[in-house]
Amino acid sequence: MSSQSGGAKRQARVLKGFRDYLPEQMILRQRIIGIFRDIFERHGFEPLDTPALEYLEILTGKAGENEKLMYRFEDAGGREVGLRYDLTVPLARVVAMHQNDLALPFKRYHIAPVWRAENPQRGRFREFWQCDADIVGSASPLADAEVIAIMAEALEAIGIPEFVIRISHRRLLESLGHAAGVPPELATALYRSIDKLDKIGPEGVTRELTAAGLSEKQAAKVLELVTRRGEPLQLLAELREALAGIEGAEAAIADLEQIFRVLPAFGVAPKRYTLDLTLARGLDYYTGPVFEATVTEPKVGSVGGAGRYDGLVGAFLGRSIPATGMSLGLERIIEVVREHGLLPIPATVADVALVFFPETVAPAAQLASTLRAEGLRVDLSLQPHRGVGDQLKLADRKGIPVAVILGSSELEAGSAQVKDLRSGEQCGVPLAELATAVRDYIDRA
Amino acid sequence: MSSQSGGAKRQARVLKGFRDYLPEQMILRQRIIGIFRDIFERHGFEPLDTPALEYLEILTGKAGENEKLMYRFEDAGGREVGLRYDLTVPLARVVAMHQNDLALPFKRYHIAPVWRAENPQRGRFREFWQCDADIVGSASPLADAEVIAIMAEALEAIGIPEFVIRISHRRLLESLGHAAGVPPELATALYRSIDKLDKIGPEGVTRELTAAGLSEKQAAKVLELVTRRGEPLQLLAELREALAGIEGAEAAIADLEQIFRVLPAFGVAPKRYTLDLTLARGLDYYTGPVFEATVTEPKVGSVGGAGRYDGLVGAFLGRSIPATGMSLGLERIIEVVREHGLLPIPATVADVALVFFPETVAPAAQLASTLRAEGLRVDLSLQPHRGVGDQLKLADRKGIPVAVILGSSELEAGSAQVKDLRSGEQCGVPLAELATAVRDYIDRA
Numbered sequence: 001m002s003s004q005s006g007g008a009k010r011q012a013r014v015l016k017g018f019r020d021y022l023p024e025q026m027i028l029r030q031r032i033i034g035i036f037r038d039i040f041e042r043h044g045f046e047p048l049d050t051p052a053l054e055y056l057e058i059l060t061g062k063a064g065e066n067e068k069l070m071y072r073f074e075d076a077g078g079r080e081v082g083l084r085y086d087l088t089v090p091l092a093r094v095v096a097m098h099q100n101d102l103a104l105p106f107k108r109y110h111i112a113p114v115w116r117a118e119n120p121q122r123g124r125f126r127e128f129w130q131c132d133a134d135i136v137g138s139a140s141p142l143a144d145a146e147v148i149a150i151m152a153e154a155l156e157a158i159g160i161p162e163f164v165i166r167i168s169h170r171r172l173l174e175s176l177g178h179a180a181g182v183p184p185e186l187a188t189a190l191y192r193s194i195d196k197l198d199k200i201g202p203e204g205v206t207r208e209l210t211a212a213g214l215s216e217k218q219a220a221k222v223l224e225l226v227t228r229r230g231e232p233l234q235l236l237a238e239l240r241e242a243l244a245g246i247e248g249a250e251a252a253i254a255d256l257e258q259i260f261r262v263l264p265a266f267g268v269a270p271k272r273y274t275l276d277l278t279l280a281r282g283l284d285y286y287t288g289p290v291f292e293a294t295v296t297e298p299k300v301g302s303v304g305g306a307g308r309y310d311g312l313v314g315a316f317l318g319r320s321i322p323a324t325g326m327s328l329g330l331e332r333i334i335e336v337v338r339e340h341g342l343l344p345i346p347a348t349v350a351d352v353a354l355v356f357f358p359e360t361v362a363p364a365a366q367l368a369s370t371l372r373a374e375g376l377r378v379d380l381s382l383q384p385h386r387g388v389g390d391q392l393k394l395a396d397r398k399g400i401p402v403a404v405i406l407g408s409s410e411l412e413a414g415s416a417q418v419k420d421l422r423s424g425e426q427c428g429v430p431l432a433e434l435a436t437a438v439r440d441y442i443d444r445a
Numbered sequence: 446m447s448s449q450s451g452g453a454k455r456q457a458r459v460l461k462g463f464r465d466y467l468p469e470q471m472i473l474r475q476r477i478i479g480i481f482r483d484i485f486e487r488h489g490f491e492p493l494d495t496p497a498l499e500y501l502e503i504l505t506g507k508a509g510e511n512e513k514l515m516y517r518f519e520d521a522g523g524r525e526v527g528l529r530y531d532l533t534v535p536l537a538r539v540v541a542m543h544q545n546d547l548a549l550p551f552k553r554y555h556i557a558p559v560w561r562a563e564n565p566q567r568g569r570f571r572e573f574w575q576c577d578a579d580i581v582g583s584a585s586p587l588a589d590a591e592v593i594a595i596m597a598e599a600l601e602a603i604g605i606p607e608f609v610i611r612i613s614h615r616r617l618l619e620s621l622g623h624a625a626g627v628p629p630e631l632a633t634a635l636y637r638s639i640d641k642l643d644k645i646g647p648e649g650v651t652r653e654l655t656a657a658g659l660s661e662k663q664a665a666k667v668l669e670l671v672t673r674r675g676e677p678l679q680l681l682a683e684l685r686e687a688l689a690g691i692e693g694a695e696a697a698i699a700d701l702e703q704i705f706r707v708l709p710a711f712g713v714a715p716k717r718y719t720l721d722l723t724l725a726r727g728l729d730y731y732t733g734p735v736f737e738a739t740v741t742e743p744k745v746g747s748v749g750g751a752g753r754y755d756g757l758v759g760a761f762l763g764r765s766i767p768a769t770g771m772s773l774g775l776e777r778i779i780e781v782v783r784e785h786g787l788l789p790i791p792a793t794v795a796d797v798a799l800v801f802f803p804e805t806v807a808p809a810a811q812l813a814s815t816l817r818a819e820g821l822r823v824d825l826s827l828q829p830h831r832g833v834g835d836q837l838k839l840a841d842r843k844g845i846p847v848a849v850i851l852g853s854s855e856l857e858a859g860s861a862q863v864k865d866l867r868s869g870e871q872c873g874v875p876l877a878e879l880a881t882a883v884r885d886y887i888d889r890a
Binding site for chain 2: 009010011012013014015016018019020021022023026027029030041042043044045046047048049050051052053054055057058068071073074075076077079081083093094096097098101102103105107108113115117127135138140142143145146261262265266267315316317318348349350353361362363364365366368369372375376377378379380382383384394397398400
């Protein structure tokens with residue numbers, strides 16, 4: 001203690017955009033992560049982890065305008081390094097480095113934090129967790145369908161009542177541009193503007209597109225094509241006609257048809273997905289189908305997405321390896337779960353508080369071990385000198401549902417008191433029946 | 446793809462001292478973390494997480510010579526920041542910041558990576574995981590005993606055959622110094638030298654102590670006192686006599702007596718702990734009992750430790766709050782587990798590979814969903830165009846034990862083939878009995 005009391009008090013604070021996760025939040029986070037992990041593993045996806053720090057050049061290759069959002073610095077050895085910005089680029093690096101150890105197609109999941117120096121706002125942080133599932137080494141639309149199905153299963157498993165996965169295709173968008181007479185060099189501007197349709201409306205998109213160099217007529221044609229709605233396979237048949245002879249259209253339509261045909265077989269209900277060509281997605285590295293999950297009730301918007309990125313592994317490896325995947329944003333999902341009480345979870349870890357007296361310390365420690373061996377989570381009081389009343393009050397404040405009180409006279413009689421901390425109900429129970437009695441009290445709640 | 450192929454190939458590499466965890470390693474890591482988490486929670490310890498990045502001043506307060514090992518930089522907002530160096534300092538900050546939300550004593554666990562710019566060597570990395578369990582707000586030796594018991598349970602649960610937890614006490618060491626005539630200002634030098642006894646032997650320690658200013662006689666006396674061996678409580682009784690009247694000795698001995706008296710009640714076998722006053726531990730912030738777990742067979746040395754640090758929270762809060770805890774190093778433990786095959790785990794996540802033909806894609810996706818609903822982890826092949834032989838080869842290479850082969854003629858008859866990929870044994874099974882048949886095959890292995 002002496003070594004501490006001399007210095008000035010250090011100010012306890014966290015960086016803007018960063019947060020502590022206190023136990024109640026962590027219990028919920030771990031629960032959700034556990035559910036996601038279980039779904040990923042039921043699909044045979046394998047866990048992977050990568051370093052938080054990477055060579056900056058690994059991270060910045062194709063991120064484009066995102067580069068300025070990276071946490072980057074020079075380490076003590078003079079290397080330019082950066083904190084992981086997403087989990088997709090590290091995956092591409094891993095596949096390139098470990099190509100001989102990994103059998104392709106490689107299905108992996110990765111649940112971990114990433115860092116972005118964005119302006120913090122509600123529900124947006126500088127350190128946040130992504131839950132990714134990707135398939136590297138398959139060009140088949142079946143792979144795209146499987147990651148879409150995983151996304152739907154994950155959101156259903158945590159009880160999100162209303163969500164829809166919007167599905168689009170980069171190449172089909174490009175073809176729509178062609179059909180409307182948009183030159184290839186304006187394709188990126190086209191994606192970016194259309195992606196904002198939700199936010200800026202058709203007038204806004206038209207304004208942006210004409211400013212970028214499209215004619216009014218071209219902009220109108222593009223908008224007409226991307227805003228068509230309908231049953232996916234029927235809509236695709238219409239688009240096939242509308243885009244007959246346009247380069248790339250047929251292949252993209254065939255990809256999407258395969259995806260939409262197989263999704264029901266994966267057990268995904270038709271109301272959970274839609275063909276929505278207004279979806280383009282920002283990142284440069286997408287090359288095929290793209291998708292995004294939007295929670296419609298409550299209206300929190302996107303909770304995850306992704307798509308096919310057949311060029312990214314090749315950027316490291318030199319030869320192209322196809323890849324597709326999806327990413328769920330844990331923070332947004334937790335926001336929905338908390339606001340709607342979707343996963344009722346206990347406020348604390350312990351099932352039972354063990355409360356006792358200075359003269360029963362050793363027997364109490366022993367009893368705690370016994371109860372733990374029977375599978376109970378036991379919070380052993382560390383304040384026998386404080387009196388039973390205070391110890392019970394603390395247990396109640398922590399949210400522990402049941403207490404066991406071990407006094408010396410009862411101990412001699414081979415029993416202890418069990419108390420329901422919510423109802424106040426209390427009774428003596430033989431030590432051998434204690435675990436069962438505690439469970440009964442918990443179940444009754 | 447076009448957007449990638451233009452640029453130069455990015456070199457796929459990781460920073461020195463950093464590693465990817467490929468699936469086989471991750472499966473083992475997750476298994477061990479799960480076991481630790483389960484033990485922490487059975488003791489009623491609650492999960493906590495804190496940011497990877499902190500204000501540098503939070504991290505550097507008492508780390509002293511460790512400061513140069515920190516990953517530190519100026520962020521884009523001009524703040525001096527650093528990557529978390531351990532999990533103890535962030536805990537102290539959390540308690541100071543959230544004192545009104547946390548009921549004390551607060552028992553928390555934290556399993557997360559920390560970063561240190563140390564020179565990488567075998568089993569030592571710049572990014573590594575710690576598994577910490579701490580109790581904040583209890584000065585009772587019962588709290589020290591509980592974290593020692595947790596450490597012992599954790600190491601036993603993963604099957605480490607031979608380990609011992611060495612227990613010492615900073616104040617008792619100080620008293621031993623007093624008794625030998627060592628002036629207080631040499632106490633730190635004393636800890637540091639004695640801590641190296643294992644490495645440099647008694648001659649080395651004597652050399653260091655005399656160099657620091659002790660007389661030969663003082664050094665010899667200190668060495669005699671700290672190297673006494675015996676049954677802990679008996680040894681403590683001897684030390685009580687030898688140190689009668691020395692400031693602080695009686696309180697420290699009483700602490701240790703309480704710990705050693707209650708450890709058996711926590712279910713810790715006597716062979717798992719020892720009183721060893723040659724243990725001092727490096728960090729400045731320890732104030733009372735300190736402990737360290739050493740694996741003796743195989744001889745990997747320390748796999749974890751910690752102790753009481755009653756001043757650290759006060760450094761942030763301004764008023765002192767007692768605290769004690771323990772930290773297990775995941776990397777060292779994994780090294781032991783791997784080298785000795787202590788936890789036999791599968792090489793892959795999937796229980797069964799589902800292999801099929803281009804004409805049975807949709808029924809295969811549907812069958813996969815059914816098997817998953819029955820709790821199996823199913824790797825759906827994404828290569829129906831490749832032929833069954835190739836698909837089976839891939840499943841076998843991945844280490845998946847069983848395959849289900851779904852052909853169209855058998856599908857019409859309502860059955861599928863099940864194949865044991867190790868023995869080659871294969872037979873037809875009605876679809877309704879498929880999950881059971883797969884489980885039988887797995888269990889037989």
